[in-house]
Amino acid sequence: MTTEIPQSILDALTDVEMPRLAPEPPFPVTTEIDGQRLPTYRCGCVIVGSGAAGLRAAVELKRRGGDVVVVSQSAWGGTSACSGSDKQTLHTANTSDRGDDYKAMARAIRAGGAMDEDTAYIEAVGSGRAMASLQYLGLPLPQDELGGTLRYQTDHDEVGRATSCGPRTSRLMVKVLAEEALRLGIPIFNQTTGLRLLTDGKGAERHVAGLLAFRGRDCSADNPLGLCVLQSPTVVLAAGGPGELYRDSVFPNGCFGSLGMALEAGIEVANITEAQFxxxxxxxxxxxxxxxxxxxxxxxxxxxxxxxxxxxxxxxxxxxxxxxxxxxxxxxxxxxxxxxxxxxxxxxxxxxxxxxxxxxxxxxxxxxxxxxxxxxxxxxxxxxxxxxxxxxxxxxxxxxxxxxxxxxxxxxxxxxxxxxxxxxxxxxxxxxxxxxxQHMNGGVKVDIWGQSSLPGVYAVGEAAGTHGVTRPGGSALNAGQVFGTRVGEHIAASGSAHNAPEGDISRPVAKAVAAVRSLRNKDSTLTQHAVRDTVQARMSDTAGIICTPETVAGARADAARLNTEIRARGMTLSRPSELGRVVQWQQMALVSEAVLTALDHYIANGGGSRGARAICDAAGEALPEARLGPLAAYRFRTEKPEHQAEQIVVRWTGDGFDLATRPNRSFDEDVKAFFERDWPAWLTGGIYTAGAQKPAKG
Structure with missing residues (x-):
């Protein structure tokens, strides 16, 4: 029997209108660089990206007294607001046949390997809180008449822990979080494209100092490049994944993410070989x-x-x-x-x-x-x-x-x-x-609180490299909510974001502006469109679901040559308003080389087929068959078990890529919490010092 659902209900769950943005506050001061006057805004924390993960971090930090702003290339225009599947999902706990054992749920989340065990447990145990708080904000997740959450089975999920309010679940998540952000008075700077992280200090003292961004509306005689500065001791990268990396893509147009910006800042990234198709x-x-x-x-x-x-x-x-x-x-x-x-x-x-x-x-x-x-x-x-x-x-x-x-x-x-x-x-x-x-499973390497290898920089959502090789469908949404909450808590506990910084920031700004200027060359034959076509075709044709050792190695060399050419000759702009896109495509070319470098390293060290890709090899152990016979051209290597226990870490040095492997962080399921013993760490804030990363060199 089919229950007829009124059209008004279907319309409400399909046509999800987003809230109107509040007026932006002015940039009250300027930073002078070589005669240019760059509008400057000082705040405790800058969150790059207005999707579900970034808004969660903003809301949680603001509730705890943080001075936080959100910058967005296109508010409500990212993956979580505009893309999705038949049923976007969150993973939560329910009855015994639907995954109420958080440790079992953690095992399912990390089952594909190359994922930190503690991260998987954090995502599992935090899922109930993530769901409940979204329901409190108005997310209409379905229930039965007794209040139980309705469940279903999704990919890499043999239990059925998923739930959904229809194909617009992630957009509805953005909507309720955006409404809360606006209610809390969090400034959202729209049409503001992050270009480069500002850093200060050297070696172990190096830290983030803010963000250089592009705002076309700010172009003027005093500011011909349309640049602006957000001075801040903390930055949260939450701009999603590098959706523009592939020609054959389901990402909405214009999804560049912030992986290139992180690489240019020398931040370590992990698992960027892993994606979903x-x-x-x-x-x-x-x-x-x-x-x-x-x-x-x-x-x-x-x-x-x-x-x-x-x-x-x-x-x-x-x-x-x-x-x-x-x-x-x-x-x-x-x-x-x-x-x-x-x-x-x-x-x-x-x-x-x-x-x-x-x-x-x-x-x-x-x-x-x-x-x-x-x-x-x-x-x-x-x-x-x-x-x-x-x-x-x-x-x-x-x-x-x-x-x-x-x-x-x-x-x-x-x-x-x-x-x-x-x-x-x-x-x-x-x-x-x-x-x-469809998705980048790797990204910025983070610890259990979402901290990157560069002090002051955090990453959440698809920008963070937390997912491993495979993950249950929809768990990425849950991960963004769980770690968005944890990042907000951690920044608030540090006290670094309660007040806007003061002091001169001209030195790191001058360095970042010089890097942007060096990219512009009116005599270059390279355009953003030419770089786009080259990068996207190379990635789709050589690093999609079917790879071979030879084609990946060749693509890596070609990607390196393109980046060498960009560094030597720059790119041409047909008009000033293209600056943001030109920088993004230069960074996407760098991301492409990073992915191919890591993938080539993995394959050259005996890596086999896993997750998104079949590594085809005439000497491979596995041979797909069809009704008409074996598919010999697609014989592939199988994965080595030892590779599931480690992650490939990549860092851009300015001259090339450093690669290393590290073992997954472990989680001892036999260790049990004890209230009287463990409560003091919560009361004193000791829990926030656990799992901190060591700064990257350079």
Whole structure:
């Protein structure tokens, strides 16, 4: 039986209007550099990014007396506000069959390896508080009549700890946190692009002193570059991941993150070899992940060549119609590509087949008005012939309707409404999609309080390299909320952000301005568009789901040459307003080299396929098979167990990259807290000195 949901409810959960920004305070002072007068704002903490993680850190710090501001390239325009999947998720605890054991939940979060065990436990134990506080702010997470949170299973989650208020969950999170930030009077500087971290001191005394940013509206005769200064002893990097790194991407346009800015400041980054790729519509139209019910309703998937001829290509890969349909369904909670799931006719064979179709120049579609065609020579599709886990799920969901669109309308009508808002009617027309980059699992290396290797700089959300190789779907949202809270607490406990700093900041500002100026060269043949096309094509073609040792090594060398050329010749600007984008693309080129350097190092040291990528090698141990025979070109190396126990750490020195490996931090599950023994550390603030990183050299 299908419950008809009123259109007004569907509209409210799909058309989520964001709050109007408050007027910005003025920049009260200026910093003079070589005759330029740069508007300067002094505060206790600058948070770079207005997404869910950054706003959480801002709110928590402000509540504790911190003097905090948020700077955003485009307020409410980042990944958490604009992107997502069929059901964005938070991980929380509930009844015994749904993960109320925080230690078990921590094991699930870190199961893919290359993740600190203490971080996983922090995310698990903090998840209940994160959810409850969001509900307090008004996030409409679903409950049953007795108050229990409704759950479902997602990728890399065999228990079912996920919950959702529909495809706009992350946007709703940003909305309630933004409303709270505005209520608390936190200044939000919009259309303000962070360019470089300001640092002062040397060696172990080196620390952050603020942020140099670009604001086109501030261009004037006294400030021809449109630069401004935010002087602050603490900076929180919360601008998301480097979404512009790949051509084939589901990130909204303009998502650069702050990884390049962190690298230029000499901050250590970890696990940047690790990412997520999966089926989605691309950002040229409406970017959205096709996980959850989009595939659990088992639509017909096919390709079209340049003559318009349809090709039922999945029938070449799976042995039976039941096997094919069941694995299309499993993409709902096994959404990211994973090399091992290309074996034994499992669900990532779907991704590989789609990848091969697009590589051959064919366009791929899913049609919700047709059930899958049968595998040649086998019985036709039937809901009565599905694998046990699939048929049980659909039966429990009441999804026995004849067509995929009717099953989708019953299980998740919001999925249909969402695309309709962007002029795509999946109830009437097939939906074009492909395999795209979706998330960076690595990022700034942080300790248990979110501190980076540069004193005063913190990182939260996708900017932080906390996720390891794989993670349960939606746990990134939870991690941002948990660590956003912890960062706010830690900065407040340090007392560093209670008052705006005073004193002369001209020396670090002059250094940062000189670096920006050196990038501009009207005679350079390099433009931001040329760098963009080169970087994105290289990353998608050589560092996507299919890699080989030779292509990665070659791409690394090419990326290094591009960065050498940028440093030597700079880039040209067609107009002053391009400065922010030019700096971002210079930094994205550096991020590309960093990722390829780390990936080449991993592969050269025997690294095998894990997480996002298959490392293809003619001598590899694993061979995917299809109905028509072995896929010899995609034979791949398997992962070495010892690599799960460590992380690759990368640091830019100014001349090249230093690489090292470090073991994952451990968490002893047998150690138990004892109230009287441990309470004094809380009362005295001793808990905040635990897990501190040592500053990076230089």
């Amino acid at each position: 999966g089926i989605s519509t691309r950002r040229e139209g409406f970017p959205w992940n096709l996980s959850g019910t989009y595939v659990q309703v088992i639509p017909h998937i096919y390709s079209v060549d340049d003559t318009g001829a349809e090709r039922h290509f999945l029938g070449d890969y799976y042995r039976t119609t039941q096997e094919m349909a069941s694995n299309i369904f499993r993409k709902g909670y096994q959404w990211p590509f994973h090399a091992t799931r290309t074996l034994n006719f499992e669900s990532s064979l779907v991704d590989l087949a789609i990848f091969r179709e697009t590589q051959a120049g064919r366009r791929v579609f899913m049609d919700f008005n047709r059930n899958p065609l049968p595998v040649p020579g086998d019985l036709p599709f039937s809901l009565a012939r599905l694998d046990g886990d699939v048929s049980t799920y659909l039966r429990n969901a009441g999804a026995g309707q004849d067509l995929p669109i009717d099953r989708l309308r019953h299980m998740n009508p919001l999925a249909i409404e969402l695309y309709r808002r962007y002029k795509v009617d999946i109830a009437a027309d097939p939906l074009e999609f492909s395999v795209n980059n």
